[in-house]
Amino acid sequence: MYKDKQESEMLDKSIKFDINNYKDIWDKINELSFLIEVDELFVPKCFIDVNSKVCSCLEYSKENFIDVIPSDVFIFDKKGTVLELYRNLIYKRCDKVEMILKSKYGKYVYVEANIFLFIQNKKKHILIIAIDVTKNKKIEKNIVGIIKGIPDVIKVYNPDYTIAFFNEAGYNFYNKTPKEVNGKMCYEVLSREEKCIDCSFEEVMETKQMITIEKYIPELNKFMDVCYNPVLDDDGEILYIVERLRDVTEKRILHKMLKENEDRYKQVINSMPDAVVIIVDNIIVLGNIEACNLLDLSYEKLRGINVYKLFQEKYIKSLHKRFRNIILNEKVKDISEYEFILSNKKVAILQISHSYISYKGKPSIIGVLRDITDIRKELNKAAEFQRKTLQLDFPARKFINIETVYIPSNTVSGDFYRIYEINEELIIGIIVDVRGKGISAALNISAFDVLFLQEIALTHEPMNIVKNLNKKLVNYYDENYIAVCCFSMNFNKNELKVVGAGVNQFIFQKKDGKVEEKIAEGIFLGMFENSEYCEQIISFEHGDKIIFFTDGLDFILDEDKIIQKYMEQISIHEFKNYIDEFLNDTILEVGILQDDCTMIAMEIK
CATH class of the missing domain: 3.30.450.20 (PAS domain)
Structure with a gap:
């Protein structure tokens, strides 16, 4: 029936126990006491008796409790089966375990228990005497959950100064396993034989207040910021002391270095x-x-x-x-x-x-x-002059409506536009973006305007104008390249000609049609003497729209096409207001535009 002869002999030598004598003190003790009968295979059969503390804790009457099955009450918080735990008592005679008790109404009670095996009237019995540690267990589980992911070293001590547990960072910091430290005195982790001279445990136990200190640990060669925090029960007694350690060695060294270098910062x-x-x-x-x-x-x-x-x-x-x-x-x-x-x-x-x-x-x-107050005053004068020279009145009003946007990224713009009337049926225009900003860009604009006026006096073809300007700028402008888009509109032929040189994209929209991106390829003016340029020739009619713009407004052609869809439904006047509002909001939010923003929008009457 038993595993072997040795097991049988050990069981025969088990403690002989007089149950009647034990009952004299059964209800006088404060612990939870159970007496269980087990069968020959150590399977619990039934409760023989329990004390009044058990009935109170688990919400049973004493009469009802005897009818309860032991497996409905005991949940062993330990690896292995209950049977193995009982059978081990043959060798140990008694054991100390942690268990969970289940009350009549499903409440769980955590206990630390001593269990004994004895024989009474040739029957095997298990005696269990347990202490209710539910409150401590809940606090411990809460602490474990809280400190699990904290990167600082957290150590939890019992009131007798022994180690209850560390968090993961603590075990890693000391390069120890839980088995190596739990239950030991704190100084033993550092291989010391007595407590530290500057230990604050006694002060925490006496004051029951949090204490924070900084101390040097020679064994680790580290400066640590240490905080001791007592955990109290409802009666104000200390359940645990939680110690938090933070390595401040690097900070301490850095602080010293920075303090030495503070005067150097000031000197620099x-x-x-x-x-x-x-x-x-x-x-x-x-x-x-x-x-x-x-x-x-x-x-x-x-x-x-x-x-x-x-x-x-x-x-x-x-x-x-x-x-x-x-x-x-x-x-x-x-x-x-x-x-x-x-x-x-x-x-x-x-x-x-x-x-x-x-x-x-x-x-x-x-x-x-x-x-830059004085410089800004001069720039403001230059900007005011530039605004006064900006074209506000446009030719060919009987053929087209024109709207413009002109917002510099800084005080003075490097963008410019001009539209000239050659005769009643022909206009020539240009939109310009000079490399650079400020005064130098403004001066280049003024000089370029003169050159453009000279060219249209000689030719009315955008291609010839652009090529001639390119040759002149190769000699005069060095690396100050200029981007332009030159166009002509013949209202007799209803024909638009566009030549791009750096400003290559423009928009054309048929009446009630989709917005189309057009490209007139060609590099900046002034780069190469024999640069080649392409010309776009487009027929237009009533209701068509043409929009020229510098690269500050490239977002008009963003991939999401939201702005283009919006353009299809509105007039050029409404679109001009939309662009003005968008740019003003950008200035308000960011403080400045990234580039000058200039646009000429035309709608055929």
Whole structure:
């Protein structure tokens, strides 16, 4: 019946137990006590008796409990079968296990139990004496769940200073397994024979308050930021002490290095002729003397100020996006201009070049500020002159309606357009995009306008005009190439001729038809003396639309075709308003256009 003779002999030597004597103290103890009869194969048969603590805990009356099947109450939280656990008692006589008890109404109670095997009246019995640890178990499981994915080292201690468990980062940090550390004293993990001199356990036990310290662990050669946090039960008693360790060795070394280099940072930026500030998390952490003078602030007021407080409200939204883009893309030389009202009510125009840097190990922005108020005044004069020379009145009004868009990316534009009337039935126009921006581009525009006027005095063919201009620009413009699209419209023949040189795309739409992208191939003017160009010849009629534009408006031909579909349903006047609104919103959001934007839209009457 038993495995072997040895097993039978050991069972015969089991403890002889007088159940009646034991009942004298059965209901006086605070533990949960069960007496179970098992058969010859150690299969639990029935409950012989339980104490009143069991009935109270599991919500049974004593009379009903005797009829309950043991397997409905006991859930062993241990590998292996219940049978094997009972049979092992033949060798051990008693064992300590963790179990889960199931109450009458399905509630689970976690217990730590001592189990004994004994014989009474030639029958085998199992005695179980258990302690309810449900509250501790739930707290432990919650702690385990919380700390599982925390990258810091987390160690959980029992009130007697023994280790309950670590999180995964803790076992990895000490290069230990749970079996090697659980149940040991904390100092034993470091192969010490006594506790650390600066141990804070006693203080935590006494005050029941969280304590944070920084200490050096010589065995690991590391500086650690350590936090001890007691976990209390409902009665205010300590259940566990949770210790959090964070390796701050690198931070400590870096802090020392940065502290030594702080004066060097100041020396570098103070040696720069322009105003310079360093921004970390939107706070100015460093600025030179020139920045203080330019912004009319003392160093104490400049350092530590939120950078947005220096700007007008209208710039905040675009500035926030700009800073985020610089940090995410590690962008350098992001240049923009802002109007500042300084403390003395003086209005200044500042050009600021923002660039990504790493300051004290953090992603940061360095800003170089220049006062361009006087330069801006001169540019504004040039821009005003340019706007006054811009064509506003157009010929051939009885044949076509014309709408234009002209928005520089900066104060002065490198774009230009002009339409001349040759006679009542013929006009010649050109849209121009000069390489570069600012004053030099504006001067090139003025010179080019003179050259264009000279050519149309000699020929009325767009192809000849473009070729002749190309030859002249090879000699005069060096690398300042010019992109143009030249066109003529003959209202007697209802014929459009288009020649492209750098500005190669244009749009043609038949009345009530789809928008078509047209291309007149040809490279920039001034690149090669014998450049070849192509000409598009298109017949037009009432209701047709033609749109010429520079590359700042290339989004009109985006792949999603949304704008093109929109164009099909509206007039050129409505489309002009749409483009104006789109560009103004872009300026408001981003702060500046990437390129000059110019468009000529015509609709045949």
